[in-house]
Amino acid sequence: MNKFYIITRYSFRRSVWTILGWGIPLMLLGIITIPFYDLVAENERQLRPVLESLKPLVKTFIGGEEAEQIFTPQGFISLRYFAFLPVILGIYGSVSGSGLLAADEERGILDFVLAHPVSRGQFFWGRVIAFTFSLSCIIGLGWLGLWIGVAKAGSMNFPTFQLLLPYLSVFAVTWFFACFSLALSMCVPSRSSAAMISGIVVLGGYIITTLSKAIKGLESWAVFSPLTYFQSNAMTGLELVPFFKLLLVAFFLLFLARTGFGLRDIRVAGDGGWKLPFIRGS
């Protein structure tokens, strides 16, 4: 049996609880949040003047110029559901990506498994594919929750495929952060520091992307934020250029991680150490 397949299957089996732990809350979020649209639609006459009276900077935090789209079914799903998902799943991607190899290495398991007849390449790609399947399952559960939520909301009617489009963008963003933190975990001394840096990029990116809609000076910075390429409104059509830009950079990071994993020493257990001279000397 192909070693790559064995690693994938074994790693995927280990992530069942993670899938349920992230997927079920995501599913519940959709089931609970989406039916609220009926209430918003009913109260549009009262809510619209309030929304229009808000200052632009305040409005930024509830969707900026698109905030008024909340009264349409697509707009409501985009603003009240998909707008937050890349942050939630970005954290998941950061934690999972940083732990994909480094967690087992720090626990001392990697040393023993890699002493068996499996190449580092097979092990690496097996783990990455298992993670991709896990992420797909989580997203699948999220999509199921959205589908149930839409079915429960009386004034919404979307084809199944249309509900899936924003999830493709969610997948790309999450996968990007996983690859980013995986690449980081191959060069920083510990899994936790890789997850921390990646987490900062998730939250920092979210703030920059959100504020750049109101503060002109931040627009030039926003191009470096992965969340700028996320399409919460993809139900009206997924733009392929930002989608593939994210995936392309993610693949590049994955290539760097693979190269790093192939070249480095496998630790017996525990964290590594910074090799910067000013820290080593202290």
Added chain:
Amino acid sequence: MNDKESDLAIHVDNLSKSYGSFLALKGIDLTVCRGEVFGFLGPNGAGKTTAIRCMLDLIRPDSGTVSVLGRDPQSDPVAVRQHCGYLPGELRLDENTSVHSVLEFLRELRGGGKDCQRRAKELAEQLDLNVRSKIKNLSKGNKQKVGIIAAFMHCPDLLLLDEPTSGLDPLIQQTVLEMVKESRRSGATVFFSSHVLAEVQAIADRVAIIREGQIVEVGKTSSLLSGRAWRMKVIFAENTQIFAEKIEALPGILLDAMSSDGRELKLIVDGEMDELIKALAGYHVESIETERPDLEEIFLSYYGEVSERDYLEKSK
């Protein structure tokens, strides 16, 4: 690969490895023949584990070459590992799975079939290990048994065992040593490090002693033992102060200690016994006890503050 190379299970040439500024291996040379049991001795941090991990391409040496079963672990790591069984010094396993799942996973990685499965089951019975247990519920010794089964279950050509009996009770230790002997009988090579020198002495054909990243002694276990000084305790019927003074003149004989009444002498005999026996003939000797140093003493002689070797060399 020439004929001589093909007889070697392990060939390490001028191997160096550093971790930052710490030099773990300082150009070690080592050859292990196929079919032999090779003991690798050294205290913690001497470089034993580093050497073993270089052989499996888990870490990359700074310089030097390693050949395992005629293959370079860096260029062909999977083939090397396919024929090796490895037990790490500090075994860590996935805590949330069962023993059975871990062994099945490792068996599948090896491409092992029904034979491997059957052997794993036999070994578990032999080592008295319940394979249905969760790893997290196992004691240190039982976890070690899982590692031992994983190392032996596919009947490898080469066993790399880092402290194999660590954490095991004396009965199971004996079982493991029997397993090592059995593997050798079936043609496998065993390379193992240990702190328990008595077990190395009992099963190793050859021994290497590593100290601070350098090999300080390599040889057949029997030669190492026979080539060492004897310890002798002589009890005389009367005070033998004069004899004690004479003894310094005898070649290869050293006075190690003398009791306050001058009747009991402790000697180190590093040369011919004949001269000493003739010298003793002139005195009333009550008893003589002789003792050949064991491997532990030889090992300690490389690590003691004032070693027997230093003492003898300085005296000469």
